[in-house]
Amino acid sequence: MKCPFCGFTQDKVIDSRESKEADSIRRRRECERCNKRFTTYERLDEIPYMVVKKDGRREKFDRQKVLQGLLHSCQKRTVSVVQMQQIVDAVETFVVDSAERERPTTAIGELIMARLKDIDTVAYIRFASVYRDFKDVNEFKEELEGLLRGSKDPLRARRNLR
Incomplete structure (x- = not known):
């Protein structure tokens, strides 16, 4: 994941939670370079091949x-x-x-x-x-x-x- 603040690609996950609708996962991340925190949402890829x-x-x-x-x-x-x-x-x-x-x-x-x-x-x-x-x-x-x-x-x- 790329940090939205400094662009560094190394981070660590601080917290993971399923959304209320259970269709995505919310992750709190911390950049290993600038130590700023940001949130990402992961969703299952539902478009079929x-x-x-x-x-x-x-x-x-x-x-x-x-x-x-x-x-x-x-x-x-x-x-x-x-x-x-x-x-x-x-x-x-x-x-x-x-x-x-x-x-x-x-x-x-x-x-x-x-x-x-x-x-x-x-x-x-x-x-x-x-x-x-x-x-x-x-x-x-x-x-x-x-x-x-x-x-x-x-x-x-x-x-x-x-």
Whole structure:
């Protein structure tokens, strides 16, 4: 907190109280440089983080929805719950770090696919097939071929795709 009198950023909290409406916390602070006291009010950030869908609709970010998509993609695979949780945490951080408080689902999907691609290629293909909404087998085949071309070990990549 910046002192309103001298601008110093180090202070100590003298007293904390909840407001009568219980929607904020009142804190009495003392500047460690000039020793003057001032009051701050802390309020819960109630503006939700939003995602912008492909069709332009806005929807509240739901980390559980991201986790459900990962659970479907990683079903019967060797991807651990911890790895899925790390992906969900990365997505949430990505959304929360947005200055506009919203992110497009396209960017979120790409982030998830990049993480899955490094962990499990089958889970990646499963997620990509739903996320990219392949219209026919050729689109699916192109994605697989791109995956195989990008692999340093094509034989290993082919085994992972079986």
